[in-house]
Amino acid sequence: MRSRFSAFALDRRDYLLASWHPDTRPASIEPHDTTKWVRLEILGHETQGDSDRVHFRATFRDARRWQVLEENSRFVREDGRWYYLDGTPSVTRLKPGRNDPCPCGSQRKFKSCCGR
Ligand SMILES: [Zn+2]
Numbered sequence: 001m002r003s004r005f006s007a008f009a010l011d012r013r014d015y016l017l018a019s020w021h022p023d024t025r026p027a028s029i030e031p032h033d034t035t036k037w038v039r040l041e042i043l044g045h046e047t048q049g050d051s052d053r054v055h056f057r058a059t060f061r062d063a064r065r066w067q068v069l070e071e072n073s074r075f076v077r078e079d080g081r082w083y084y085l086d087g088t089p090s091v092t093r094l095k096p097g098r099n100d101p102c103p104c105g106s107q108r109k110f111k112s113c114c115g116r
Contacts, residue, residue, distance in 0.1 A: 004084060005040045005058060008032075021076060021083035036061045038104040038114075050077040059094070059103050061114070066094035066103050 007015040013029045020026075037060045044055035052075035059068050073087035096103050102113035109115075 002040070005037065005056075008037050008058075019082070019084055021078075021085045024084075024086050032062075034063050051075065052077070052082065059105070066096060068092045068094055068103075 004016060004019060006012075007019075013031070016029055017025060037058060039059040041057045041059075042054065043057055044053075046053045054073045054075065055071070056073070057068055057070045059066065061067075069089055069091050071087040071089040074085040075082050076085050077083075094103055096110040096115065098109070098111035098115060100110050102108050102110045102115065104114050106113050
């Protein structure tokens, strides 16, 4: 999961496709030049044999808009390798106020962090 997040953050599309299960893998992934992933929170994690469920929340910034992607992802292990199978993503727009905690997780106020 973390390695996939890093791949998103670094726009490593080749890695994302390679770790995606062949049954559900898209033919290609569009580049997200303006998307900046800033924070990953693992909210739950459960492994049963060769299947894995991860509930996570990822905060990103697209130009000046802040959004949160929350997803329950399923992973399967085949021949010792984990693959992303599918997920139920939902995206929520954030509207941080100037005095709110910064969505990047810095513990600082938005106005004195990314909101400057
Ligand atoms: Zn910040």
